[in-house]
Amino acid sequence: MRRTSLLTLAAAVLLILKGAHVSALAQDPVGTIRGSVLRGTTADGVPMAEVTLRMTTAGAPPVQRKVTADSAGRFEFSGLAPANYTVEATAAGYYTGSGLDEPGNTPTFAPAAVSAQKPAATVTLRLNKAGVITGRLTDADGRPVAKVEVNANRLVYRFGQATLSTMRFSLMRIKGGFAETDDRGEYRLYGLPDGNYYVSADSGSRKEFAKLTYYPGFADTALIQSIAVKDGNQVTADFSLARPAPLGVSGKVLVPAEVRNAKGMTLYLASRNPIVQDNPPIARNASAARSADGAEQQFEVRDVVPGKYELFAVVSAGLLGEQSPTAVARIPFEVRDRSLEGLVGVAELSQTLKGRVVAKAPGLRIDTGSPFVQPLQSMPSVVTARATQLTPVAPDGTFVLEGIYPATYLVGLAGSIPAKAYVSEIRSGNRSIYPAGVVTVDSGPTEPLEFTLSSGTTNVRGTALDEQQQSVTGARVVLVPEPPARHNIRLYRYGTSPQNGAFQFLSVAPGEYKVFAWDAALGQREYATEFLARIETFGQRLTVKPDTPVTGVRVQMIPRQ
Numbered sequence: 001m002r003r004t005s006l007l008t009l010a011a012a013v014l015l016i017l018k019g020a021h022v023s024a025l026a027q028d029p030v031g032t033i034r035g036s037v038l039r040g041t042t043a044d045g046v047p048m049a050e051v052t053l054r055m056t057t058a059g060a061p062p063v064q065r066k067v068t069a070d071s072a073g074r075f076e077f078s079g080l081a082p083a084n085y086t087v088e089a090t091a092a093g094y095y096t097g098s099g100l101d102e103p104g105n106t107p108t109f110a111p112a113a114v115s116a117q118k119p120a121a122t123v124t125l126r127l128n129k130a131g132v133i134t135g136r137l138t139d140a141d142g143r144p145v146a147k148v149e150v151n152a153n154r155l156v157y158r159f160g161q162a163t164l165s166t167m168r169f170s171l172m173r174i175k176g177g178f179a180e181t182d183d184r185g186e187y188r189l190y191g192l193p194d195g196n197y198y199v200s201a202d203s204g205s206r207k208e209f210a211k212l213t214y215y216p217g218f219a220d221t222a223l224i225q226s227i228a229v230k231d232g233n234q235v236t237a238d239f240s241l242a243r244p245a246p247l248g249v250s251g252k253v254l255v256p257a258e259v260r261n262a263k264g265m266t267l268y269l270a271s272r273n274p275i276v277q278d279n280p281p282i283a284r285n286a287s288a289a290r291s292a293d294g295a296e297q298q299f300e301v302r303d304v305v306p307g308k309y310e311l312f313a314v315v316s317a318g319l320l321g322e323q324s325p326t327a328v329a330r331i332p333f334e335v336r337d338r339s340l341e342g343l344v345g346v347a348e349l350s351q352t353l354k355g356r357v358v359a360k361a362p363g364l365r366i367d368t369g370s371p372f373v374q375p376l377q378s379m380p381s382v383v384t385a386r387a388t389q390l391t392p393v394a395p396d397g398t399f400v401l402e403g404i405y406p407a408t409y410l411v412g413l414a415g416s417i418p419a420k421a422y423v424s425e426i427r428s429g430n431r432s433i434y435p436a437g438v439v440t441v442d443s444g445p446t447e448p449l450e451f452t453l454s455s456g457t458t459n460v461r462g463t464a465l466d467e468q469q470q471s472v473t474g475a476r477v478v479l480v481p482e483p484p485a486r487h488n489i490r491l492y493r494y495g496t497s498p499q500n501g502a503f504q505f506l507s508v509a510p511g512e513y514k515v516f517a518w519d520a521a522l523g524q525r526e527y528a529t530e531f532l533a534r535i536e537t538f539g540q541r542l543t544v545k546p547d548t549p550v551t552g553v554r555v556q557m558i559p560r561q
Contacts, residue, residue: 031080031114045073129232144185251343260294355449366397435485456546462553471501514539
């Protein structure tokens with residue numbers, strides 16, 4: 001009987017508490033949330049912005065309301081029950097400021113709360129106007145050229161190398177970042193976040209033009225100029241398509257026996273100029289001829305713009321991408337004022353790179369994560385496709401990486417590894433290559449890799465500030481490892497500071513770091529060696545120790561110059 005009474009009493013208490021919670025959520029609507037949607041850092045309102053209100057109190061019924069801001073960007077939600085809410089705003093042609101969203105689709109948001117004690121709340125939401133680049137393409141005689149693909153490109157930095165990445169295929173994909181010229185030769189690129197852009201025109205298979213022409217009219221990436229987009233401005237960029245270069249290179253490739261039955265050879269031309277192309281394309285106006293016994297392949301590449309290059313000659317016994325023997329020759333050269341003849345390359349078969357994962361801390365699983373290799377220089381994707389695939393680790397911690405061609409690679413452990421775990425050592429044979437994580441594979445036997453897992457990652461929290469020591473919204477905040485770990489991209493952390501300037505980096509491995517903050521419009525410059533060298537003194541030094549959270553970091557945003 002006593003047990004039954006206690007159960008009855010407990011049930012009654014739960015019902016009372018539940019009723020109290022429901023009652024609190026069902027209180028009379030007395031609250032108001034009002035505010036403004038402003039443009040960038042100004043006091044100018046964003047007219048006709050769409051504002052959405054969502055209730056976020058745990059256990060609350062799904063409540064969502066929408067209003068349209070007035071011509072000054074002002075909005076108001078009234079008759080609200082006491083609760084926690086999130087207010088979001090979007091507007092056509094505007095973006096949040098991170099530079100990684102789709103204008104008009106990604107909302108900026110802020111929390112708000114209404115209670116009986118404080119029935120009114122005010123919030124300010126900020127959106128940035130997206131920019132436009134428009135122009136006209138012509139030939140050398142000023143005649144319009146139709147049906148040419150035009151792209152907006154941004155610089156990304158990989159291991160200190162500036163690489164052009166089109167907005168069409170990069171992580172920062174923008175729908176309006178590419179276009180085709182109309183019958184008047186005109187194009188329009190829109191929805192562009194603040195930043196510097198390099199406009200390129202791809203002539204396709206037209207022989208009368210260079211394959212790629214960059215604004216203001218050059219095929220040589222050493223001569224191209226950037227176009228600045230800021231505060232939603234519209235920039236006009238007219239230019240003429242470059243003519244094919246009169247230079248070329250020729251030579252031969254020595255082919256190993258395993259692929260001498262190959263019928264042909266595919267040539268890829270990788271720029272080694274100050275700014276390179278991501279994923280080097282197949283060489284245009286190129287030809288190859290096989291010797292009778294297949295031991296040699298003669299080649300010629302025409303329409304080569306002056307500069308430094310590396311020619312990748314790919315010889316495969318089957319279709320490219322299949323698991324058939326494939327050999328690759330890498331031939332560096334420089335063309336200035338005359339064509340080159342007699343170049344010689346030796347095609348080499350791919351190798352395997354074996355290794356294992358070991359645990360330094362007890363209880364860490366060694367069959368998780370995925371070992372990877374990443375070439376430090378731009379290489380054709382058909383060459384790196386097998387090597388860059390994530391490889392599973394066997395239950396005993398061993399792994400095999402296949403399709404490795406001679407090159408210098410960053411190696412690491414990606415994917416899901418145990419919570420709090422990090423790679424504390426990397427060895428290539430008997431040599432430690434940690435923390436840089438760089439290994440060179442040549443034509444000789446490869447040395448085994450060994451990754452050591454330890455436990456003790458932690459979190460880093462802080463605030464981004466402006467020159468007046470006020471919290472700053474929309475800064476790109478980056479945690480950068482100190483040398484010699486600058487090549488190790490697995491140690492970097494980055495994000496964009498929200499409206500209160502706060503930032504946090506999760507699962508940071510122990511080590512020496514600097515924290516930097518800069519205008520998000522400058523883009524992803526954390527891997528740019530020259531850029532970091534210029535701003536080194538602005539970095540906030542940090543020592544991260546195992547299992548020791550770092551808080552209260554204050555980093556000043558670098559003045560935009």
